Amino acid sequence: MEQSPVSRRVMNLAYWLTQNARRLPNRPALVWREQTWSWTELDARVSALASVLAAKGVAPKSAVLVHSKNSNEMLESMLACFRLGAVWVPTNFRIMPDEIVYMADVAQPRVLLCQTDFPEHAAAVKAARPDTDILWLVGEQAAAADYPLLADLLQERLGTHMEDAPVESDAACWLFFTSGTTGRPKAAVLTHGQMAFVITNHLCDLLPGSTERDGSLVVAPLSHGAGVHQLNMIARGGQTVLLSTERFDVDEAFELIERHRLSNMFTVPTVLKLMVEHPAAQQRDHSSLRYVIYAGAPMYAEDQKRALACLGKVLVQYYGLGEVTGNITVLPAHEHEADGRPGTCGYERTGMQVSVQDDEGNELGNGQTGELCVIGPAVFAGYYNNPDANAQAFRNGWFRTGDLGYRDAEGYLYITGRASDMYISGGSNIYPREIEEKILTHEAISEVAIVGVPDPKWGEVGIAVCVCYAGHQVSEAELLAWMAERIAKYKLPRKVVFWDALPKSAYGKVPKRLVKDELERRGVVLASAAPAAASKDGARRAAH
Template sequence: MGNLALNLAATVANTPEAPALRLGDLTLDYAAVDAATARVAGLLRARGIGPGDVVGISLPNVPAFAICYYGVLRAGGIVVPLNPLLKERELAFHLEDAGAKVLFAWEDVADTARAGAAETGAEPVIVPADGLDELLAHVEPAWEHAERHDDDTAVILYTSGTTGKPKGAELTHANLAANCEVVASTLLNLSPRDVVLGALPLFHVFGQTFALNTVIKVGALLTLVPRFDPAVVLEVLERDRVTVFEGVPTMYTALLHHPGAATYDVSGLRLCVSGGAAMPVEVMRGFEESFGCTVLEGYGLSETSPVVSFNLPDRERKAGSIGVPVPGVKMRLVDDAGEDVEEGEVGEIAIRGHNVMKGYWGNPSATAAAIPDGWFRTGDLARRDTDGYYFIVDRKKDLVIRGGYNVYPREIEEVLYEHTDVAEVAVIGVPDARLGEEVCAVVALKPGGTATADDLTEFAKLRVAAYKYPRYVVLVDALPKGATGKILKREITVPSDIGRAR
């Protein structure tokens, strides 16, 4: 296969005038997207960027994201997709760790981008809100595609463990191409006639593989929504006769409960895909009844490109299950020693296949810990039924999934520990009817400390992205600990009113 960007080249050769990307009144055909990616590659080449160089992309769901993404790949570069909501300190860490030389950043976050880039030596390229035309107008296009090998890194996706700094999962051209093929053909049965809604963030692996890369591969249309709003999504579903909707469970809940949902014509929908967190069975049933469309759930991680398992369209769909392994991927349930657990027992999901990352960028020890024997350890605990369907039962990691976004407690704890009044802190997830989970910080203050819960919320809010900061802060005298002094999160109790939106 080589360079993943060759998927775009193949589609352009077949259907240059087919619509590729849509945002509001703007529609770009494949020839226009291809030409723009050649100019992005030319812009990068003029800045000395070549094969193997790292380029950050901090953009929302706009056509410029897709164009920059494929432009970087065309030039042979490595893409580091970044959430545009990241604050300066977070952005600087990612750019520094990846060794990014250039950062494409959205005009709305230009100040943060410039400040974060200045700390690392990366060159910021600000993308205007009205698109790339002006920026690329006088750039000499680079039409060729840099030669890349299957095992060369294409994308670095940062995923934070529950300990230490975020780690960059290296996904190769072969990882992404193979997973894209499985999604397009086996899972979605996608064709050039399909219209896919791009509401999932493209900087996240779910949106990248299921929306961007599969659409480009088959020559379908990706209609973009920069920020999820149920009313806007319903309008786009009707306007563009969307056939495939992909989202996290909170998106389905919001659409299902939107007061005007029944007034929109969404009869074009043929398939919906849910991932990112377990979808409540009642939400699934309600959505299918109201929208007349099947919802299929799957499972994956940044480290696995992402798809591992899925409720396949031609097999029984089991509500609450993450399905069966997709073609080319193997799953096992193992104990702490890496041995298979007994049938019916709970074990940690271990994965092997074309989708498993090359490793963690510049972090061989973390790679060895995650893939000790050729099987990637997910940290997720599951059971398998007699039909081979997997059911997630718990997470070994203390991950909080808030509205489909991963929030890693250790990161928030470290920020709160910077407050001069904080002695101890534990960040946990608490149930939330709208978002699935909400972030809660349980804090013990130092003697004489006067910080209030609101003070600590504001302190964190200024230092981390908006979806991460704790909406709840509970002040306690001390946190429960084990014999070694380790804080025991499982023994933390919070007031019964926590979990109602603040």
């Protein structure tokens, strides 16, 4: 029996702020540098900011582009957009001016909120879209006189009450731009209804038992996964604590955890590795931590063991993409065992279903490697104004992640790599991750990334880029000989190079694209080979 819904109206996400201001008026909501805002104060500032935006013509469904490092104003802008029923469009603050112009062309914002540290970005948007109003957010640089300072306009409107706008379940609240590893970023549409499920699921599967007495340290840009994670604390009335600057300082991170008795944080494996290997991990009290959530990339088994030894059983892993809002699998703290299931990213999240599929969309059996595809309420509403990308991303209702992996007999999932990371050498599919895991068991190797590069004889061969621990060294010949005793011959990298560090994205990941670019820049890989490699990567991504 079919029946049309009587109503599709849902809670506006900003209502969490409304609730907290009523129930927890004086508890700390946000801490940045030496300033703390209570829930009453944060609610008042968000209403004032929403009033400023409304006066600039921002209405339900309007887009507001935000280019800023983490700050109180960055988080306030998210909640103000939600309150108005508008669409928050945050950027990666490290992008170039031409890239923000591209994002503005896609989103068509009514207003750009731009931190004063980025005058070139504001100028580029204004030149390309003269009708866009620009307001300065407070940064390290003084504000230029060409645009008003949001803080001044907000101060004038403090005391203005703004109701949470009525919204429907499919009303967009956030354009989440992907990282653009295979071309220009795409704008994933996140909605009020979807995000309410996502946060409920996060609290159920990642942060069970969270209350207003919990607190979270933000070590990543609020524009992406960290922003989603902070909504967990907002939903529960817990406090959010920001690092003082965009530069990740391990000493400061542990000092803030100790000072505020913070119970959780969200990060990526490379940053977690930095933290547990830093002297501050032994010098500071981090016993308040209950959940250290890591995602964004699989964590190597050796790094996971070190983190468990340092922090205890507080690690929570999840696997997810921006398009599924970090909501595909979970490996909770009690299942992080050194002798457990090495390499697993956990099991399906509550309300979500994963299918391992072949190139034709047929479901594969246990132990068979294929593309991980997913359905469930956390899946985004599609790419904004991009029907071609939507057609490629969905098949028979399943969202295609582009990640390769398999399921074991008990339902635990294992990621073997991105479809684009796999390379074909002598007709055999090579998955770098399993080789990287082996190399990381060598006592001298701290980090490693293996990429496939074109080869006239074998089609492609692997190059291993390694970083040694301080005070350790090993030669290429020694490491290759060591690998030969542990890795099948056809999987062995053809060459090993040693660098001081691996290139990382703004979010602390190690994209293989950046590794390939750096190999080319250093002359290890000929530039003339790059187009062939790129075309093969593109063909694989289309095939998977």
